[in-house]
Ligand SMILES: Nc1ncnc2c1ncn2[C@@H]1O[C@H](COP(=O)(O)OP(=O)(O)O)[C@@H](O)[C@H]1O
């Protein structure tokens with residue numbers, strides 16, 4: 023927006039390095055977005071279950087979108103008070119510290135090639151859960167790093183000699199932003215580190231025990247740092263600007279939504295959906311199938327969160343669009359779904375790579391049930407959207423079973439909140455008020471907040487709360503009897519998906 | 527060599543004239559306005575009618591824009607529109623402190639259908655108005671469509687009264703539309719809900735056709751000066767946001 027910012031005003035820049043694209047957004051003190059630039063990167067699927075990104079391509083995307091956003095706002099690097107980063111979590115990259123060249127493509131969070139490694143950890147699962155809070159799963163970064171060390175020529179030797187570095191995407195970007203081979207700072211933030219199965223969730227340090235168990239040379243690990251701190255200064259891109267904040271995207275959204283009090287929760291609806299509830303200084307138990315994780319570390323003491331991870335929400339819509347060709351854009355699923363009054367008795371369970379929280383059933387596979395001659399595309403579209411709502415319900419029920427403070431209203435953000443039919447459905451199914459904040463880019467905003475807090479652009483988190491404004495609210499209107507019947511049907515559909523891959 | 531095709535230029539001028547008139551026009555009026563011999567104008571109109579771009583009123587024989595022209599301008603799925611508009615609608619609400627509405631012609635052309643609604647960011651209790659249909663002649667977003675997308679909407683007859691400020695006289699409405707077109711934005715001083723004003727600008731697709739109306743709503747005294755003139759800031763912000771939304775529509779089929 024060319025007229026929005028006077029040249030004298032300073033802004034905070036955020037990079038959102040997501041699964042499908044990399045974006046740069048600029049925010050003013052009131053939390054208002056003044057420019058955005060975006061670039062997609064290629065998805066590599068070299069074999070079933072494998073999903074890779076080219077880390078160099080992603081770094082190149084960053085070098086394009088940052089200047090593009092500044093150009094759009096008519097600003098220069100001198101107007102940028104600080105830079106914050108949010109990233110797709112658990113995506114793993116190793117690179118040569120002297121050349122800056124990755125040794126292999128980054129392995130993304132959706133990749134399941136480590137299932138062999140993970141099932142081998144069954145005996146010691148208790149150790150990982152006890153120290154890192156995470157039960158072994160292909161979802162986390164540590165097993166991926168082991169896979170790279172064991173399969174990429176020169177990786178293990180190089181790591182032991184200190185020539186090869188490990189990082190998740192924020193490490194890789196911060197290292198490149200601050201000079202790369204020429205003095206780049208090698209750090210990871212606590213939230214990303216809490217997703218590796220290598221960090222002690224209490225001390226917030228790498229666990230020597232877990233590193234040894236996963237055979238990871240400690241020399242290659244980045245230093246773990248708080249979420250708001252000046253890590254270093256940008257060199258080529260945005261020269262002189264402090265890199266002052268980093269969080270995994272879901273934790274960034276927790277901060278962007280200003281869920282600073284225990285019990286406050288947000289759900290970000292993108293490729294997958296991730297419901298995080300602030301549990302304050304308490305590390306919640308993971309008994310109900312949820313993941314205890316670091317929420318953020320902004321002051322001296324960490325704030326923990328309980329997370330419900332749903333693998334397929336927006337990606338189911340993408341599948342409906344690309345694989346089935348039912349719609350030409352994701353948004354048109356709402357148009358199609360509105361062509362019918364209800365699901366016609368049809369349910370879709372998107373267990374494409376098993377079920378994530380709270381069931382964690384790796385052998386489940388997707389099913390569509392209730393098909394009759396009456397069902398047409400519109401009913402399927404409804405069932406696709408309802409699957410997201412019911413999966414949220416299961417995660418929320420598990421969360422309320424956790425002994426902490428119950429969730430009383432749900433703050434939402436992410437690309438799928440453009441879908442008002444879906445948001446109404448979520449409110450109906452949860453029987454809760456669902457609220458969208460002004461500026462659904464909570465991920466980027468959270469990264470900007472962290473960086474701005476570190477440099478004093480914002481004085482404290484309380485000020486940020488005043489930037490949160492309700493842009494929309496959906497109230498439950500579904501009749502309780504209908505909600506109960508639909509819930510029963512959803513559970514019956516899920517039962518049919520469980521164990522499918524095993525019986526094949 | 528690229529040649530200038532005179533008949534295409536004339537056809538375009540005819541369409542613009544019909545689009546801007548807000549009422550069906552007679553052959554004589556069209557020919558006179560463009561300084562064309564009547565048989566030439568007639569030939570052009572007949573061809574355009576065969577293409578569906580011009581229609582002829584059966585009773586009066588007067589010409590108006592055809593349905594297909596409306597469709598050329600609205601290939602936009604309403605939910606695609608919302609998805610593309612969302613970020614900028616939020617920025618507009620944040621910048622103006624007003625509620626934001628994105629309206630498109632209702633399916634039957636008899637109202638403005640609210641595709642997207644952003645609450646006024648003041649913490650007051652508000653209800654989501656997405657998917658409600660509001661009257662064309664009584665809202666800023668409706669008036670905007672009447673002025674800039676006349677082929678896709680038709681005002682009610684008679685014009686119903688909702689508040690003491692509703693325009694119910696067709697002649698006055700025509701005058702309002704005329705000045706709306708001249709200055710490029712629509713205003714409602716509170717003709718739909720008492721005391722609640724609105725301002726709106728067209729969101730134009732690549733070809734210049736209006737696909738939606740983008741509006742801000744707020745207590746009338748915040749949008750208008752005591753002598754009834756629109757305050758300049760929200761209008762500027764509306765133009766900027768509409769431009770950004772339009773840019774985002776490119777490449778969307
Ligand atoms: N209007 C919509 N209705 C349903 N799904 C949508 C809509 N718009 C986007 N999506 C889905 O949301 C996802 C993109 O959201 P985004 O927040 O950018 O995801 P991510 O950060 O994971 O890349 C895509 O998977 C897309 O299918």
Ligand SMILES: [Mg+2]
Pocket residue numbers: 038040041271292465
């Ligand atoms: Mg994202």
